[in-house]
Amino acid sequence: MIGIENVSKSYGSHTAVDGVNFQVHPGRVTGFLGPNGAGKSTTMRLILGLDEPSSGSITVNGRTYAESRAPLTEVGSLLNVQAAHPGRTAEAHLRALALTHGIPRARVREVAEQTGLDSVIRKRVGGFSLGMSQRLGIAAALLGDPRTLVLDEPINGLDPEGVVWIRELLKDLAAAGRTVFLSSHLMSEMALTADHLVIIGKGRIIADRPIGEVLSEEEAHTVALRTAETDRLARLLTADGAEVEAEGGDRLAVRGTDGRRIAEIALENRVLVYELTPQRTTLEDAYIDLTRESVEYQAAGRNR
Ligand SMILES: Nc1ncnc2c1ncn2[C@@H]1O[C@H](COP(=O)(O)OP(=O)(O)OP(=O)(O)O)[C@@H](O)[C@H]1O
Structure with a gap:
């Protein structure tokens, strides 16, 4: 369990994280999403005690990271994927880490197997592909069999097989009762991996909801239709309380009602409707909507 209470972090006059509150619960995969510069890495560094918050408090499993004896x-x-010394073998890197934490050597073999590194365990880390380095970073994260995992962009650099592997691994770890918190900008991947989403923009939390809710709230708000009598149907639907927009030609976009009500009104008034499509918002659309303001802010900031 990770608890973040009123946390802010400023670098000079720039506020990277601004009064953030959320909890990451065990037993599920929580995705941390946001556009570039939104504050994801900063938040993760604060959780890990690598940086001090300007204000607020952070606890992991009920304690601040600095209080944990064997983090x-x-x-x-x-x-940081490239955290291992390039001249060391993967095995030497993992053994050194194990040694400093009193973790038995046998555990190195176990995590190497778990992360598909066993065939390259004696190779120097400097020659590793990004995907291999990523697997090594994950092996190091798993070494101490921790209750909580904080992973910044763990899917980066993995090939499709690696992506499936990490998705399954993270789900299994969560199913075993661990707290799994990962950042990504890949919405499609999040939809397949995360159970819960925390979305950050401009250093502030925009959404903190189960993934299904993010979808359903945004879903079917608009119904697209085609009819031979756009003006008449638009008037009838507006009189019924809907919001109607002419989309050109025989097309209308209708909000504030659903497909069934539109069909009833069309039938009662003998208006022919030959297409009626509730617009399903994908998670990606929802994300773009939620973060649009942050992205615009950033683009404006860069031009200054
Ligand atoms: N050490 C630092 N000194 C000054 N500014 C920083 C520092 N670290 C981060 N920032 C700024 O804080 C903001 C948040 O950065 P952060 O790296 O947390 O974002 P992010 O969401 O992880 O982005 P990305 O997806 O690009 O990694 C950015 O505007 C960044 O420039």
Whole structure:
């Protein structure tokens, strides 16, 4: 369990994280989403005690990270993929980490197997592909068998097989009761991996909801239709309380009602409707909607 209470972090006059409140619960995969510069990495660094918040408090499993005696066995993290010394073998890297935390050597073999690294365990890390380095970072995160995992963009650099592998791994870890918190900008991947979403924009939390809710709230708000009598049907629907927009030609976009009500009104008034499509918003659309303001703000900021 990760608890973030009123956390802010400023760098000089720039506020990277602004009064953020949320909790990451065990037993599910929580996705942390936001456009570039939204504050994801900063928040993760604060959770891991690598940086001090300007204000507010952060706890992991009920304690601040600094209070944990053996953080690797409490929180596993993946922040910087290239964190291992390039001249070391993967095995030497993992053994050194295990040694500093009193973790038995046998555990190195276990995590190497779990992350598909066993065939390259004696190879130097410097020669690793991004995908292999990513697997090594995940192996290091799992080494202490921690209850909580904080992973910054763990899907980056993985091939399709690697993506499926990490998705299954994270789901299994959550199913075993662990707290799994990962950042990504890949909405499509989040839809397949995360149970819960925390969306951040401009350093503020925009949404903190189960993934299904993010979808259903945004879903079917608009019904697209085609009819031979756009003006008449638009008047009838507006009189019924709907919001109608002419989309050109025989098309209307209708909000504030549903397809069934539109069909009833059309039938009662003998208006021919030959297409009636509730617009399903994908998670990606919902995300773009939620973060649009942040992205615009950033684009404006860059031009300054
Ligand atoms: N050490 C630092 N010094 C100054 N500004 C920083 C520092 N670290 C982050 N920032 C700024 O804080 C804001 C948030 O950055 P952060 O890296 O947390 O965003 P992010 O959501 O992880 O973005 P990305 O997806 O690009 O990694 C950005 O405007 C960034 O420039």
